[in-house]
Amino acid sequence: MSPLLRGWDPIMGMNARNKLIAEVNSKNAIRLVNNKYETKQALTDAGAPTSPTVRLVRTRREIKDIDWAAMPDSWAMKPNQGLGGSGIMLAAGRQDSHWRKVSGKPLSQNDITSHLARIIDGDFSPRLTDWALFEPLIHAHPALARMSFQGLPDIRVICVGDEPRLAMLRLPTKHSGGRANLHQRAIGAAVDLDTGRVTKARVGTQPIESHPDTGYPLIGAAVPHWTAVLDAASRCAAATGLRYLGADIVVDRTRGPLILEVNARPGLQIQNISGQGLIASIALDEGISR
Amino acid sequence: MSEAQRVTVRRGRLPAVVKVVVIAVGAAVLSAGLLFSPARNVIGPDIVGEQEIVRIIGPTGQTTEVKAIIDSGAAASSMDTELARELGFDLENAPKVTVSSSLGKERRPQVQANLKLAGHDRVAKVNVNSRTGRDALVLIGRAELTDLQVRIGQQMLTTPDGKASPNSIGVLLTPAPSIGVESLLALLPLAVLLMVVLRVWIGLNTLGTFSPVLLALGYTQTGLAAGLATTFVMIVIGFAAQAVLHRTHLPRVARLAVLVGVVVLVLLALREMTAANGVSVLVGSSLPVVVTAVIIERLWEQWEADGLKDAAGSAALTIGAGIISALVMVTPMVRYLGETVPLSFAAACLIWSFVAGTYRGLRLTELLRFSSAARAQEAVR
Incomplete structure (x- = not known):
């Protein structure tokens, strides 16, 4: 068979994701992360950084x-x-x-x-x-604020258990109205796990090198406190009981990385951003024992 | 990340992309097979329901096919004045007969018309009066029903030539076909199976999981023309109402309740307005009110989140899926199975819904969505 058709094999579709989540994420853990207040309590108890409820x-x-x-x-x-x-x-x-x-x-x-x-x-x-x-209120770290147009940029880290496997940076644009939502045309930028630097970026389906609103160069830009970001992400599984999760992390200018939210059903768009299939990245066969 | 954990993906024998294309093509062939299955009678020859298409030939050879009420309680057949004129009958010089009906005794002109019903040619004495506001322009009485069996609770079982039931497009283009709800019950599992295939295999998401099926049930009662027009008017007016409602800070349950009320008002108004021409008597009672309100709300939410284009796409998809489900449900072959082997047919659809739901591969639309990721994966191989 032509190798040309094999590019789809490592891509995770909605059906495979739903099955994975049903198998590895318990109902109680999902219920917990749907409740922001209790999630923050659990994260704090596990020593993970998050914004307190005042x-x-x-x-x-x-x-x-x-x-x-x-x-x-x-x-x-x-x-x-x-x-x-x-x-x-x-x-x-x-x-x-x-x-x-x-x-x-x-x-x-x-x-x-x-x-x-x-x-x-x-x-x-x-x-x-x-x-x-x-x-x-969280104030974006200046290094991240420079990379976005208003709003609060955040980092999505896909974790299998306590291991970060894929990461992307979501940067608000004029079009996204300050929201870090890829759907509303925020920028999605792949972040290399080892270096914490942006390797590629895109808006919608369009690959870009710099921010379309500010012209700020994105490729090679570094996420501040990268090791602390990964450390925060790796604590989510123990804190919430999820085994496959997407941690949304922001970096505050004074408080450093803070976990904004933990997703039990992280989206699949990260595959287009990073150019890596999730099935390959999370190593379905060995990474998660069934 | 350690090397040991980055294992290569186990390769299926078939590439994922080939699998999903095969499955989608399979689904398309099966649905086309159903839709274009050979013409046949839903129950059998010489059996008519309470509503049938009848062919009428006028004195000058002018022919028309219209929906007729089959009424074994009436002695003679009757047709609308306007229709009789169009067919070229000379009503002024026609003999008058006395007809007693629910309206009392009446003198009506009587004409001799050639009818064809379920393959039987009849030369019928048909009395003529105004049937505006009635459900059908023609009523077939006992005199024309010899050698025919009337099935109560069934509609649209046959065509004038009698060899087959009307095809699904023919049924849906008839105003108010009012297919019996009991007959549709056994076909519901097929309609919901279609929704499973649409979501899990094809990857198209409608506004509300099963709302297209409920729209489809409505369309089998009202016919496509009245059904679509009503859906359109309900959505447009409901949408305008939602725009106003959204500014008030009412809780969601109250907003939805008001929206349901608006949809009902629209239906009632449409019924008042259409009552005169007798075409859409059923519009008011058949279209799913609460579901329409929910569709409107979802549409609004999607418009706000994703913009007009995506929202309009979802609305078109929802209504389109409704039309396709309606078409499949009134296909002669499907109706035949629903009438003759309802239990096994419903059970088979149920099992297939389960089987379809176990598919874990890519959805057809995901080939488009993840094409750039797949190309990037291609490059590193």
Whole structure:
């Protein structure tokens, strides 16, 4: 058979991924990582770095009890069980008695309260109700901020057990509106596991060498604190009980690498970014014993 | 990463790409085989349902084929005034007869028409009156049903020539074919099997897993023209409503409830508007209301997340899958199997759904999605 047709063999499709996840990731572990608050607790207990929860809001009644003066000067408000980064509200600083958005525009107390109510009503969650949690706002490390257009770049590390196997950097673009979402045309950049440097990058299906909005050269750029990033990723399996996972890690300018989220069902797009098939990378036959 | 852990992938005998192409082609051949299976009668010759296509030949040789209600409770056949004029009958000089119906006693013109129903030629005395607002323009009474057996609860069993049932396109192009829901029950497992194949083998995702099947059930009742028009109007108006609803900060359950209400209002309004021409009597009751509301909401979410193009693509795919499921369900061969061996047929489809679900290889669309990764893998080999 022509070797030309063999390029597909190491590629993992949706069907193979679903089977793998059903086999190796336990229901309890999946339930845990769908709950941001509990995941962060578990990560902290396992000594993995993550952004602490400064306030948890469980019911509409608790909204009134929030002591806004005690809040950090900048924060992120998230639905506890939100999907795909939806329902997040950011405050970048205080302005008189009000808050300020990342864009600099004022953020009224009214907006915050009604958004909190929407989160608690389950508007952004697969459940009927949800909790809202506040975290101190993460400020991207300057080395990463230089590589992206606004927003918060993050690093996706695919791990088999405690071993990182593939990594990519997701950089927001003007088009992605500050979101590190490949689907919305954020940049996906393959990161070499050994060196922590970008080897190739693309937007959508288009290979690129530099950031389309800023012109900043991406190939060869280094992810700061790379060993600490990999160390954080490698702690996720023990903390959550997942055996195949995608860790989303950000690098804060003062706090260093922080685990943002652990995915029990990491996407397959990383294969196009890295040019490596997941079946080959995770070494399905030996890496994960069944 | 240590060398020992980077093992090479065990190679299948067939390259993954060949496997998925073979499977997709196989699925296409099987569905085409079903869709284009030889014409046949759903139950047998000389058996008609409560609604059939009948051929009427006018005095000048003008011919038409229309849907007729088969009513063994009526003594004589009857046809719509407008239709009779079009066929060239001279109503002004026709003899008048007294007809008693649910409307009371009435004097109606009577014409002599050549009919063909289920392969039987009839010369029928047909009384003529306005049938606007009725489900069909023609009613066939007892007088024309000799040598024929009427199956209650069945519809569209045969064509005028009597050798075969109408093909699936013919059924769906008939206004309000109203295929009996009981007959469709045994065919549901086939329709859901199609959805499994569409997702797991082909890799196309519709708005809602089984929403195309529910749309398809609706289309087998309303016919394609009324069904598609209704779906379109419901989605457009529902979408406009969702745009307004989205700005209010209502909880999701309330938003969906309002959306269901809007869809129902649209259906009711459409029914009021179409009641006059008798074409879409069934539109109101047949299309899945709650599912449509969910489709609208998913469409909205996808529009917000992925943009108009992707959302429109998903909507077209959902409706397209609905049309294909409807076509497959009313294919004469499929209906025949559903009527004669319903249990075994449903069981076979169920088993095939399971088998189709065990496929772990690439999906057809993933060949496109991961082509650049595959090329990169090619290069390192």
